[in-house]
Amino acid sequence: MGTSGSKGIDGAGGADAAGGGAAGGGGEAGEGGHAPEAWHGGAQLYVSLKMENARIIGDLVPHVYGSEPIIGSWDPARALAMERELASLWTLSFVVPPDHETVDFKFLLKPKEDTTPCIIEEGPPRLLTGGMLEGDVRVALFKLNDDEVLEFRVFNKADIVSPLELAASWRVYKENFQPSRVRGIPDISINVAPTHATEEGSAATLELDLEHYVVPTPTAPPNEYAANLAATPASLIQTGALWTNDVLLSEGIQSPSTVSADFEGHSNHKKNIEACATDSARKIQTSGLIESKSVGTFTPLQKPDGQKGLFVDRGVGSPKLPKSSSACSLASGLSFGSAKTMPEAAGAVAAAAVADRLHGSKEDRKLAIALVGLPARGKTFTAVKLTRYLRWLGHETRHFNVGKYRRLKHGANQAADFFRDDNPEGIEARNEVAALAMEDMIDWMHGGGQVGIFDATNSTTKRRRMLMKMAEGNCKIIFLETICNDPLIIETNIRLKIQQSPDYADQPDYEAGLKDFMERLANYEKVYEPVGEGSYIKMIDMVKGQGGQLQVNNISGYLPGRIVFFLVNSHLTPRPILLTRHGESLHNVRGRVGGDTVLSEKGELYAKKLASFIEKRLKSEKTATIWTSTLQRTILTASPIVGFPKIQWRALDEINSGVCDGMTYEEIKKIMPEEFESRKKDKLRYRYPRGESYLDVIQRLEPVIIELERQRAPVVVISHQAVLRALYAYFADRPLREVPDIEMPLHTIIEIQMGVTGVEEKRYKLMG
Numbered sequence: 041m042g043t044s045g046s047k048g049i050d051g052a053g054g055a056d057a058a059g060g061g062a063a064g065g066g067g068e069a070g071e072g073g074h075a076p077e078a079w080h081g082g083a084q085l086y087v088s089l090k091m092e093n094a095r096i097i098g099d100l101v102p103h104v105y106g107s108e109p110i111i112g113s114w115d116p117a118r119a120l121a122m123e124r125e126l127a128s129l130w131t132l133s134f135v136v137p138p139d140h141e142t143v144d145f146k147f148l149l150k151p152k153e154d155t156t157p158c159i160i161e162e163g164p165p166r167l168l169t170g171g172m173l174e175g176d177v178r179v180a181l182f183k184l185n186d187d188e189v190l191e192f193r194v195f196n197k198a199d200i201v202s203p204l205e206l207a208a209s210w211r212v213y214k215e216n217f218q219p220s221r222v223r224g225i226p227d228i229s230i231n232v233a234p235t236h237a238t239e240e241g242s243a244a245t246l247e248l249d250l251e252h253y254v255v256p257t258p259t260a261p262p263n264e265y266a267a268n269l270a271a272t273p274a275s276l277i278q279t280g281a282l283w284t285n286d287v288l289l290s291e292g293i294q295s296p297s298t299v300s301a302d303f304e305g306h307s308n309h310k311k312n313i314e315a316c317a318t319d320s321a322r323k324i325q326t327s328g329l330i331e332s333k334s335v336g337t338f339t340p341l342q343k344p345d346g347q348k349g350l351f352v353d354r355g356v357g358s359p360k361l362p363k364s365s366s367a368c369s370l371a372s373g374l375s376f377g378s379a380k381t382m383p384e385a386a387g388a389v390a391a392a393a394v395a396d397r398l399h400g401s402k403e404d405r406k407l408a409i410a411l412v413g414l415p416a417r418g419k420t421f422t423a424v425k426l427t428r429y430l431r432w433l434g435h436e437t438r439h440f441n442v443g444k445y446r447r448l449k450h451g452a453n454q455a456a457d458f459f460r461d462d463n464p465e466g467i468e469a470r471n472e473v474a475a476l477a478m479e480d481m482i483d484w485m486h487g488g489g490q491v492g493i494f495d496a497t498n499s500t501t502k503r504r505r506m507l508m509k510m511a512e513g514n515c516k517i518i519f520l521e522t523i524c525n526d527p528l529i530i531e532t533n534i535r536l537k538i539q540q541s542p543d544y545a546d547q548p549d550y551e552a553g554l555k556d557f558m559e560r561l562a563n564y565e566k567v568y569e570p571v572g573e574g575s576y577i578k579m580i581d582m583v584k585g586q587g588g589q590l591q592v593n594n595i596s597g598y599l600p601g602r603i604v605f606f607l608v609n610s611h612l613t614p615r616p617i618l619l620t621r622h623g624e625s626l627h628n629v630r631g632r633v634g635g636d637t638v639l640s641e642k643g644e645l646y647a648k649k650l651a652s653f654i655e656k657r658l659k660s661e662k663t664a665t666i667w668t669s670t671l672q673r674t675i676l677t678a679s680p681i682v683g684f685p686k687i688q689w690r691a692l693d694e695i696n697s698g699v700c701d702g703m704t705y706e707e708i709k710k711i712m713p714e715e716f717e718s719r720k721k722d723k724l725r726y727r728y729p730r731g732e733s734y735l736d737v738i739q740r741l742e743p744v745i746i747e748l749e750r751q752r753a754p755v756v757v758i759s760h761q762a763v764l765r766a767l768y769a770y771f772a773d774r775p776l777r778e779v780p781d782i783e784m785p786l787h788t789i790i791e792i793q794m795g796v797t798g799v800e801e802k803r804y805k806l807m808g
């Protein structure tokens with residue numbers, strides 16, 4: 041919306057320029073204008089009219105005609121055509137000279153370049169006297185034929201403005217809607233000399249110490265041992281087969297209510313959570329409670345009934361899809377619609393889910409990724425990362441860590457002997473917890489889960505055979521083996537393990553911990569059999585992001601394909617990713633969404649400060665790239681940055697607000713209350729008419745995430761509120777439902793540090 045779409049006459053800008061826009065004025069004549077006496081002081085009447093009707097009316101265009109020469113002196117052939125501002129909104133503004141105190145007018149419909157057909161609105165003319173609208177007619181009715189009447193909503197606004205004000209508003213209009221300043225900039229550019237000189241001592245200079253600008257992170261990514269964040273061992277908690285409740289606390293177990301919520305709908309576990317939750321001091325018996333689930337005698341899982349767990353959503357909001365009969369039968373056959381089972385997915389993810397549902401075998405619809413590898417080879421790290429990525433894309437994914445089960449059932453400080461290949465009790469105990477975790481995972485899949493990441497060493501053929509047997513008829517299983525031959529990396533990994541793993545939390549002596557871990561490793565190495573069976577992906581020496589190998593065998597399907605692609609591009613090279621919104625734009629100042637306006641003065645100051653920040657922060661970096669959207673507010677924000685290549689990405693453009701582009705939230709609420717409410721109800725899935733939803737944005741950002749994973753040098757992403765919320769949610773592992781409400785302030789830089797321990801975050805606020 042805005043002046044660009046309005047018709048300015050006699051040098052007047054559009055509705056905005058004259059003070060607020062008709063829709064914002066809510067149809068009140070004279071609102072915000074001067075007292076009627078001003079009418080006699082050479083002032084002019086600025087009239088702004090809007091009409092709204094969502095129905096398509098062929099080539100009929102709303103016109104205005106009336107008593108003034110400027111609006112055709114009651115000659116329909118000379119009526120003024122309204123401009124289409126949005127799909128359903130028409131607008132016109134004009135100025136009535138000072139000597140005309142009364143204006144009569146009517147709306148009419150006719151083709152723009154023709155006089156017939158010409159349908160004049162029903163009822164008497166509308167009357168504007170001394171800047172006031174008489175009556176309160178907010179609809180215009182057009183009789184198309186005997187039984188068809190077309191109704192438009194009407195918004196009128198009349199302001200008495202002095203010639204000076206008109207001139208000023210025209211200036212504002214020109215300033216705000218100047219043509220793009222950046223269109224000449226190629227998609228990839230680099231400027232070596234500053235485009236805006238930053239004089240020493242000016243407001244744009246920054247403190248030497250960037251720490252000065254650090255602000256707290258509202259919701260930092262959890263800084264916890266990664267395995268602790270894996271799924272709660274439901275079967276152990278439900279049977280009370282825990283080593284001790286102290287362990288339960290230290291492992292970050294969810295509260296009983298969360299556990300029961302997680303497992304709602306599961307068929308074969310008796311909910312017996314209270315037993316373990318109420319008796320916190322009791323040391324719980326460790327054996328004899330779950331024999332029925334030990335290896336070889338586990339009960340086959342019940343087959344799920346019904347068609348649970350379809351991962352499809354077509355978004356809410358307009359345009360509404362016509363309900364064809366085939367669409368209806370598809371929908372009912374695929375169980376769309378239940379808020380509980382409705383997952384958070386769109387686009388490619390939804391298309392793949394539908395295709396799998398229609399063409400794939402039942403088993404193929406659920407996927408288990410079973411990690412394989414020696415200890416300290418990055419299995420848990422990879423499991424966490426993959427879980428985060430798949431969840432962000434909208435797949436119901438959960439990480440099951442067998443170590444967590446082992447610690448809960450047998451205690452955290454088992455010595456290396458427990459892992460010996462000639463210790464039958466140890467082998468039995470380890471197989472048992474693996475089977476329990478696998479069973480919980482399959483159980484969870486039956487409750488709607490889609491991808492289970494099964495994280496254990498799974499380093500023998502026998503163990504893997506057990507898993508394959510359990511997966512039969514329940515899910516497809518792919519082994520993901522992490523192999524590392526670099527002694528330096530292994531050494532670092534082992535050090536991290538001893539420092540972070542709960543297995544060594546009670547071992548204050550690092551050397552003693554190291555000795556024990558090396559023994560454990562040797563025990564595993566003795567029996568380790570690399571994967572050669574079934575479907576598998578092998579990551580061999582991939583951590584550096586160059587060299588290495590990724591081998592795949594018997595892999596097909598949408599999701600396995602995405603997983604392979606993601607893994608090929610992942611690595612551990614530490615580097616920062618800096619995320620920031622553009623400097624304040626003119627639309628930000630006025631609270632208007634979307635658009636492609638330039639920066640405000642404040643925004644320009646931020647651009648200079650950002651350039652100075654980047655110069656300091658990335659001083660020691662040999663290479664770095666600056667990514668912007670293709671909208672001028674991000675390109676202008678990047679323009680003072682020198683020395684780094686700048687790349688424009690269409691995928692980084694702000695959420696497309698469709699027919700609401702350029703409106704304020706107030707205007708949307710007033711003109712399209714249903715749309716406003718739909719968005720409020722489900723901001724994640726709501727799709728602006730002719731625009732996008734947050735889910736759509738996430739889908740188009742996938743290549744950006746993959747590229748951010750693949751890059752080995754720092755990247756500065758200058759983008760927009762909605763886009764950055766979606767990108768940030770990936771790094772901070774925030775659930776999709778929270779994405780639309782993530783705080784993303786202007787003039788603040790979010791630094792994401794990628795590295796060997798995962799993701800860390802720091803924020804700098806350069807100005808208010």
Ligand SMILES: Nc1ncnc2c1ncn2[C@@H]1O[C@H](COP(=O)(O)OP(=O)(O)O)[C@@H](O)[C@H]1O
Binds near residue numbers: 420522612
């Ligand atoms: N593909 C990989 N190969 C080797 N090391 C890796 C790999 N991926 C991640 N790492 C590193 O290994 C460290 C320890 O990994 P972790 O996942 O705890 O090992 P595991 O689960 O295999 O015992 C991580 O902190 C990470 O820095």
Ligand SMILES: O=P(O)(O)OC[C@H]1O[C@@](CO)(OP(=O)(O)O)[C@@H](O)[C@@H]1O
Binds near residue numbers: 631633695780
């Ligand atoms: O999803 P909501 O909360 O509306 O936020 C997205 C909006 O943020 C805005 C500002 O209101 O981003 P931007 O600053 O990039 O212009 C709008 O353009 C965009 O529609």
